[in-house]
Amino acid sequence: MENCELRIENVRVSSQSTILNSQFTIQLTKPRALPSHAHIAVLAASGPSELSRIRDAARSIEQRGHRVTFAPNIDHRYRGYLAGDDDERAEELNRFFRSSEFDAFFFARGGYGAMRILDRIDYSAIANDPRPVVGFSDVTALHQAIAIHAGVGGFHGPMLNLDFHDGLSPENEEWFWSMLAGAAPLTRVFDAQDVVQEGEAEGALFGGCLSLTTALTGTPYDFWIEDGIWFWEDVDEPAYRIDRMLTHLRLSGRMKKIRGVIIGALKNCGDGGETRTLLREFFQPFDIPVVQNLPFGHHGNNLLMPIGTRVRVSTGDRTFSVMEKAVR
Missing domain, CATH: 3.50.30.60 (LD-carboxypeptidase A C-terminal domain-like)
Known part of the structure; x- marks a missing residue:
């Protein structure tokens, strides 16, 4: 039997992916506070939503004096479980992140798909103008990626399809808006x-x-x-x-x-x-x-x-x- 040689060439490991092999401390940049009359973008990085449900959910946000704009791919369907193909979802996210028009980015829903586009996000746009990014479930992938590659802390929290549509308790709603406005402790x-x-x-x-x-x-x-x-x-x-x-x-x-x-x-x-x-x-x-x-x-x-x-x-x-x- 001939000798087998395993060769691994051109392997590059970034410092971000080896954080557990060294002392790891990080000071995340905090996003700017949400103004009292904010312009909030509702994005879709993962699964599709029923647009009428998202519009209903947005009313509770608008009643607080905020303006809401929806990403056009919120109700698009690709393969049945994605709100558009990878190109569309990444392009829409980047278009909103690059715009100075918006004060915060909320997400319509989770599901699956954010992982697929992590290597397509314009992290420099986020780092240059840190604003609150709010979501949970599949949005966890974006929170982690943004923390590492933009150095900005996000918010694990309510999304429109579930939480804002069905309603938060008065206590949790007050916690939400107070924190985004800068209340502490x-x-x-x-x-x-x-x-x-x-x-x-x-x-x-x-x-x-x-x-x-x-x-x-x-x-x-x-x-x-x-x-x-x-x-x-x-x-x-x-x-x-x-x-x-x-x-x-x-x-x-x-x-x-x-x-x-x-x-x-x-x-x-x-x-x-x-x-x-x-x-x-x-x-x-x-x-x-x-x-x-x-x-x-x-x-x-x-x-x-x-x-x-x-x-x-x-x-x-x-x-x-x-x-x-x-x-x-």
């Missing part, structure tokens, strides 16, 4: 039964949808803040898949590099007791506070979470606090 109290593991910690907030964070591990969009507070949520993932994703992150060394964990909605993620036991056993080796059931994610009443902003979690007084302004 902001504090939420959670129940004693939501404590998975006792402790107190403070650090920069980061995270999003667990399945997206896991899928982007090892890519140039792999975002993790050392000594930060990690928040995550997911939907329709049975306990064994939650276990697998958490184990994947543990094996990559992630769990040794965080100060605390805040878990949001785990909608349709197996039996509640089974998942609770999994979380308790998984995080037991790590001496950090862990809290579950905060109202963010696929919850229907989605609490805004500011990526890159300093927060504090304490199981002693059962509080989650945003310690500083999330905007400038």
